[in-house]
């Protein structure tokens with residue numbers, strides 16, 4: 001498939017995430033797309049958010065050339081991610097299954113910043129066995145010897161429904177028994193997953209970090225990290241996806257080895273806009289200064305406590321926003337492997353001081369469009 005255009009859905013709906021994972025150019029929520037006739041040749045420019053349904057032959061030739069030169073660039077080996085002043089910023093991959101590891105390494109991923117374990121569970125009528133899970137984790141960790149691999153415990157509910165974890169009807173599942181809340185309510189499943197991870201860790205030589213999804217409180221943080229350590233997992237952290245945990249990041253981080261900001265959910269909960277709904281997709285924009293302020297809270301808390309703060313939501317895949325996130329205190333960025341080369345290039349053009357200045361200008365804006373424009377002009381003025 002060359003490109004994907006849908007008439008509904010938001011930018012962090014799972015259609016969009018899967019398309020990005022596979023490196024497929026995608027535009028979601030383009031209401032007019034239903035009017036396109038079968039057989040029409042179109043140019044889809046996801047960066048600009050446009051679908052050109054009557055391209056000229058010159059435009060088609062220019063696109064073909066752009067695609068070829070990008071492919072050649074992507075094929076060149078890449079060093080570790082760094083800012084222009086040499087500040088290291090690890091560039092990591094978001095992965096959904098172990099089989100995608102080789103492609104991520106080939107694209108220069110320094111490790112894995114988010115391994116979504118849901119693939120083992122979705123579509124299943126019961127949890128996979130410890131043995132089945134261990135085999136999958138061994139395959140994943142085996143591909144990243146000596147490198148960091150952050151595995152997220154099962155994130156069920158809302159956009160990732162799983163009947164055997166929560167079959168209650170909920171009017172607002174995104175605000176319901178999901179993420180760590182659902183795991184805690186079925187602690188046997190959580191314990192089995194931790195067992196499988198600890199066994200896979202013992203059998204491999206990657207640097208395994210584990211984290212819990214949708215953590216809201218300090219108490220939940222302490223619960224998860226204490227439990228993970230009981231299983232012998234040495235590095236345990238939390239995903240910051242809810243404004244409550246971002247606002248109390250200093251206290252959350254006092255109980256966690258690291259935080260990883262899930263900007264997809266953090267944007268959904270900050271803007272009160274369901275990430276699956278095309279009708280409110282306009283709110284689902286991580287450039288919004290309200291979201292950026294929350295990221296700054298976490299970044300500053302991490303710096304004060306000397307704890308790493310990663311970003312693993314789709315925001316990290318936006319080359320300019322990646323610079324802003326670093327300016328707000330992110331120490332690593334994790335994204336679909338197809339985004340790595342653009343982000344690597346973008347962050348290498350700015351020093352940490354630049355990134356902080358660019359972030360400060362975005363924070364002053366009133367809305368997402370203003371923040372984007374301010375960052376763009378600050379980034380070109382140096």
Ligand code: PEP
Nearest residue numbers: 262263264265312313314
């Ligand atoms: C996020 O919410 O930003 C995230 C990385 O997790 P997911 O998209 O799987 O909910």
Ligand code: MG
Nearest residue numbers: 241262264265
């Ligand atoms: Mg999430």
